[in-house]
Amino acid sequence: MDVMMISLRNIHKTLNGQKILQGINLEIAEGETFVIIGRSGCGKSVTLRHMLGLMMPDQGEVLFEGKDLMGLSEIELIPIRQKIGMLFQNGALFDSMNVGENVAFPLREEGRLSEKEIEFAVEEALEMVNLGGQQAKMPAELSGGMKKRVSLARAAVRKPKLLLFDEPTSGLDPVVSDSINKLILNLDKTLNITNVVVTHDMRSACEIGDRIAFLYHGKVHFLGTPEEIKSSQDPIVFRFVNGISDASVAME
């Protein structure tokens, strides 16, 4: 088997005395679009944060291109994080900077391009998310969907190897959601970026995912292609896919 882009092996994490992750195992290959689904609050964001070393596991290992992140200091993580982009659940745009400065931020930090090239790359990234020419707007003036798209432009502008998306379509109208899904597919095709997408929206998951992992009770309960998950007879998966609540599960 070739080297995986990112692997999580037997990750355990307890937060505030609550066992959130209890042995997550995921192997994500280069170039695939991998979707993580699960009920809200089941630890999807926490899983994603482990992939960037924003959180360290209590037990288990996180391998990025075969290198273990566990035990690396914040400074040692810097070269690894330069290869990864992340879209945060609420955008996490810097509210003291305008749209253009936000998108330019990772490039300026990297310090590889000239100011002219950065301007060009920013315009290109904003056009990709249909927000060309909006550089001067402040984040406070943007709608939720626009914030997410700017944040997507910021995450992708450095053309990272791995892009992590935390709920890129939640809270957006169906048309915008669809355009974001298409964008993610496009990134995968044109730049050969590996995408990991967290969502609880089954339709998006099936549309963009090469493979889907379903998290349940801190473990990967089901892993397969969209077709496999749709035809799964597992009662828990079935209820999630079809959006059926179950009194005994809901009360937990």
Place this chain on the structure above:
Amino acid sequence: MFDFFQIVGRNFFRFLRHCGQYTLLLIDILRSLRHFPIRWNLVSQQILFMGVNSLPVVILTGSCIGAVFASQIHLKFSELGMGSGVGPVVAYAMCRELGPIICGLMIAARVGASISTELGSMKTSEQVDALRSMAVYPTDYLVVPRLIALLASMPLLVSFSIFFGITAGYIIAVPVLGVEPAYYINNTLRFTGAKDVGVGLIKSVIFGFVICTICCERGLNCGHGAQGVGKATTEAVVSSTIALLVCNFFITFLLNAWMS
């Protein structure tokens, strides 16, 4: 009774935790200074906000204290026929105590509160994590520029506070209350000197350090949501003013022992 011990115990442990987090931040600042070049563009932005924009409040409070102090001292000193003694007393007090303390308290309220609110809301809205995700060391980007800017601004601000305090004292004592100007100035210069201004400036730098580090620590470790930010800001301002007053006591003590 049991409740009482429980509350004292809980607060004691919270205090210990804050001390621990504070120490970690100090270590982190050293680490950041060792690994990354200083971001001078952010430093200059912060000097503009912390230093230059604070000048009006610092000048105003410094003048008020100088004026009030002069008129109070004059009330007693003129009874003794020592009206011109107001000058050195005002100047001495402004340089060594009133200037640095009043300026420090104003900066804790104005700059300290804004540091902890800004960092706190960046923390709760995941902007700090966004920085980390973009391979930026938060201490290097958020804390170090603020610290350097405040260390550089405080001596300037305290100098203004001292200067305007002494000037306001002169205006009250001489034109308003009718003290003889030649004696006033002569006595002021005879009994206060560079050493007194030096004490004020040393204090100002230490106060700047205390305010900035405590408020950064509270902001970066703030709890969740708007409530968390509000609580962090209150704690930051209260802790930094208390720390400032306690520090002031020890600095005064040490400097007096050392300089005498």
